[in-house]
Amino acid sequence: MKIKVVKNILDANEQMAAENKVLFKKKGIVAINIMASPGAGKTSLILQTIDALGERLAVIEGDLASTFDAEKVGKKHVPVVQINTDGGCHLDAAMIRTSLEKLKLDGVRYLFIENVGNLVCPAEFQLGEDRRVVVASVPEGDDKPFKYPGMFATVQAVVLNKMDVLPYIDFSVARFLEGVRAINPKAPVFQVSCRTKEGLSDWIDWLKKIAS
Amino acid sequence: MKIKVVKNILDANEQMAAENKVLFKKKGIVAINIMASPGAGKTSLILQTIDALGERLAVIEGDLASTFDAEKVGKKHVPVVQINTDGGCHLDAAMIRTSLEKLKLDGVRYLFIENVGNLVCPAEFQLGEDRRVVVASVPEGDDKPFKYPGMFATVQAVVLNKMDVLPYIDFSVARFLEGVRAINPKAPVFQVSCRTKEGLSDWIDWLKKIAS
Numbered sequence A, B: 001m002k003i004k005v006v007k008n009i010l011d012a013n014e015q016m017a018a019e020n021k022v023l024f025k026k027k028g029i030v031a032i033n034i035m036a037s038p039g040a041g042k043t044s045l046i047l048q049t050i051d052a053l054g055e056r057l058a059v060i061e062g063d064l065a066s067t068f069d070a071e072k073v074g075k076k077h078v079p080v081v082q083i084n085t086d087g088g089c090h091l092d093a094a095m096i097r098t099s100l101e102k103l104k105l106d107g108v109r110y111l112f113i114e115n116v117g118n119l120v121c122p123a124e125f126q127l128g129e130d131r132r133v134v135v136a137s138v139p140e141g142d143d144k145p146f147k148y149p150g151m152f153a154t155v156q157a158v159v160l161n162k163m164d165v166l167p168y169i170d171f172s173v174a175r176f177l178e179g180v181r182a183i184n185p186k187a188p189v190f191q192v193s194c195r196t197k198e199g200l201s202d203w204i205d206w207l208k209k210i211a212s
Helices: A002-027 A042-052 A068-074 A093-100 A149-154 A163-168 A173-183 A200-211 B002-027 B042-052 B068-074 B093-100 B149-154 B163-168 B173-183 B200-211
Strands: A030-036 A057-063 A080-084 A110-114 A131-137 A157-161 A189-191 B030-036 B057-063 B080-084 B110-114 B131-137 B157-161 B189-191
Touching: A002 A030, A002 A093, A030 A042, A030 A200, A042 A057, A042 A068, A042 A110, A042 A157, A042 A200, A057 A068, A057 A093, A068 A080, A080 A093, A131 A149, A149 A173, A157 A173, A157 A200, A163 B163, A173 A189, A189 A200, B002 B030, B002 B093, B030 B042, B030 B200, B042 B057, B042 B068, B042 B110, B042 B157, B042 B200, B057 B068, B057 B093, B068 B080, B080 B093, B131 B149, B149 B173, B157 B173, B157 B200, B173 B189, B189 B200
Parallel strands: A030 A110, A030 A131, A057 A080, A057 A110, A131 A157, A157 A189, B030 B110, B030 B131, B057 B080, B057 B110, B131 B157, B157 B189
Antiparallel strands: none
C-alpha cells in the first residue's frame, strides 16, 4: 500500500516532468538540475556560472526555508524565483511548473534549478531537466559515491568543489573518482574551487557544448 | 490523500518509537540519535566518543548502502549493526527494533544510532531515543540553522564539528550560533574537531550527565 502510493506520486511527477521538458524545448532553454548535500556549494557554483557565461541565465532556488540564496543570485541581475518547500525534502516537477510562471524567460538560454540540499530524495524526482548534476565537496569525504549511489548514478556530470581545502582534509581524489566510476562510468568529473575559481573553465565549456 | 497516508506512516512510527523507548528504559540504556548532512562527521564523533567513554557502548549504523561505517566502529570492539536502507532517506523506529535483536545489549549503557546522512527527513521520525543530536560542520556554512530549521528545532544538542578548518573557510561562528538560538534557544552547542579532539570534553561531560 505504502509502495503503491509512492509509485503513483512518482508516476504523476514523471508526467509533469515530461510536460516541462516539452516546454523547455519549445522555448529553447537548457535546464540544469543542481543537486548536493547541504553546503556543498550549489549556490556558489551557480554564482560563478552566471559570472562566466555571457548568455542569459535564469535561476530557480529550492530551500526548505529562507530566501538567502535567491537574494545572492538576485544581486547578479538575473531572473530568479525562490521555492520554499516548507520542510519538503526535494523539488518536484509541479513546483518547477509553478515557478516558471513567475520567471521572465524571454531570451533565457540556461535555467539553473538549485534543488533542496539533500543527497538522497532529489535523485528520485525528475523535473523535466536536460541535465542532472551533483555537486560534491572535499570536506564531505571521498566515500560519498559509495554511500549515496542513487544520486551518483542519476547524474550526467559531477562537480567536486572546495578543492582549495584539500591540503587540510583527509580526502583521496583517486578514491572519490574510483567511487564515481564504479557507479557512473561516463559522467565527467570537474574538480573545482568556487572560492578560487580553479578548474571552472572545463565546467563552463561543458555547459556551452550542451547549448550549442 | 497523500497527506493522510504520510500521517498514518508517522503515527505508526510514533507507536513503535514509544515501544522502543520503554525497552531502552527497561534495559537501562541511553539511546542517542545522531543526525547530520552527509560527511559532517557523525561516524568520527561516535569513534571519538567510544575512545573517551569508559562505559560500554553499542552502535547502530544507518546508510543507504555500504558497510564502511560499521567496519570502522567494529574495529573499536563494541557491538555494532549496520542498517542499509537501500535508498531510504531516514531510519525509522521499526528498523531500530529489528537491529536491537542483532545486538548484544547486556551491560550496554549508551546506544548510538547514526542516522542516514540527511538534514531533512530524519527530523520527522522518532526512534524512541532519549536525546536527538545534530552534527553540523564548518565547511557546510554558517547559514544551515536558518535553512534547515526543522532539524535544528528537534534536537537537544548541536555539535559543530571541523573547527580545525575554520581558518580556511568563510564561516562566522557568531552567525551560526545566532541561527541556532533563533530556532532552538536551549540546546547546548559543542564546538569541536573530531580530527584534533579539540572541545570534545564538554560533549563527553554532557553524555555522562544524561546517564547519571
